[in-house]
Amino acid sequence: MNQKYIRVRHWNYWWGAYQLLEEDQPDAAEFSLTHDEDGTEIFFHFDFLNLPALRTTIEEQDFIESSSPEYPVFLEKVEALRRGEIDHFIGVLYYPHFHPNVDFCNPKSAEGKTIFDAQRPMAKPEYGVVFLREQQPLVPDVLKEWVEKLSQPLFGETFTCEFSDVPTKKQAQDSYRDEFAHLTFGHGLRAK
Numbered sequence: 494m495n496q497k498y499i500r501v502r503h504w505n506y507w508w509g510a511y512q513l514l515e516e517d518q519p520d521a522a523e524f525s526l527t528h529d530e531d532g533t534e535i536f537f538h539f540d541f542l543n544l545p546a547l548r549t550t551i552e553e554q555d556f557i558e559s560s561s562p563e564y565p566v567f568l569e570k571v572e573a574l575r576r577g578e579i580d581h582f583i584g585v586l587y588y589p590h591f592h593p594n595v596d597f598c599n600p601k602s603a604e605g606k607t608i609f610d611a612q613r614p615m616a617k618p619e620y621g622v623v624f625l626r627e628q629q630p631l632v633p634d635v636l637k638e639w640v641e642k643l644s645q646p647l648f649g650e651t652f653t654c655e656f657s658d659v660p661t662k663k664q665a666q667d668s669y670r671d672e673f674a675h676l677t678f679g680h681g682l683r684a685k
Contacts, residue, residue, distance in 0.1 A: 495652035499640060500525045500532045504672065507665040510632050518630030520546035526640070530657045537648075538620040541639060542584075543627040547571065556584060556622070557595075566595045571624070580626045581643060586618035607649035621647075633659075 501507065502523045509519035521542045528534035542550065550556040557567050570582040583598040598621075609617050623643070629635050637654050644652045660668070 495650060497536055497640075497644075497652050497654050498527045498530050498532065498657040499637065499654050500527055500657050501659075504660075504665065504668045507660050508669050509630070511662045511665045513665060513669050517545075518632055520549070520630060522631045522636050524636075526654070527657070530655075532657060537618075539640075540620075540622040541631060541636065542622070542624050543629065543631055544575070544625070545628065547574070547624050563594050563596075570595065570599065574624060574626050577626065581639075582624050584622040584624055587620035588616045588618050590616075607647060609648065623647075 502525060505514075506519050506522050506524075508514050509517070512518060521540060523538075523540045525532065525538050526536040528536055551571065557564055561567075567584070570579070570584075573579045574582055584595065586598045625631075625639055627635065627639065631639075633656055637656070640654045641652070644650060644654075
């Protein structure tokens with residue numbers, strides 16, 4: 494079985510995972526999957542969003558605006574996810590110099606197809622936004638479980654994952670303090 498590594502791309506994920514914010518734990522994660530622990534051999538990039546993040550995304554229209562011609566297709570996928578008919582859907586795939594719509598990312602005859610089958614000529618996708626049928630925060634154990642669960646349907650191969658480059662809680666606290674040192678109000682730091 495193949496091994497991949499999850500490399501979270503932003504400190505705010507770790508601030509939430511370590512419960513340093515007044516807000517809840519992370520409802521979304523932007524990360525890279527790599528072949529190597531050092532992160533030099535990129536396999537794929539992702540944004541994973543759970544159901545609470547999806548609700549916020551719809552309310553704030555920061556993923557797709559209600560005036561978009563793709564919005565009805567997006568809402569169909571959202572409703573199928575909420576009803577439990579599907580456990581995930583791909584909101585968008587990014588390709589070098591190509592930006593497909595939701596229908597392209599979720600072909601009707603998806604049985605037995607992998608994420609790499611949704612190719613424009615001469616290119617594979619390199620980044621995907623995936624909405625998950627998950628209520629829990631996407632803390633490391635939950636995120637890892639989803640990546641491993643989706644490895645076969647998305648990539649046509651089963652692999653295990655480990656996190657690489659995981660900061661300690663102290664490093665996350667220091668990063669948070671450095672980021673927000675200039676503020677006199679706003680986010681509260683729970684852990685001193």
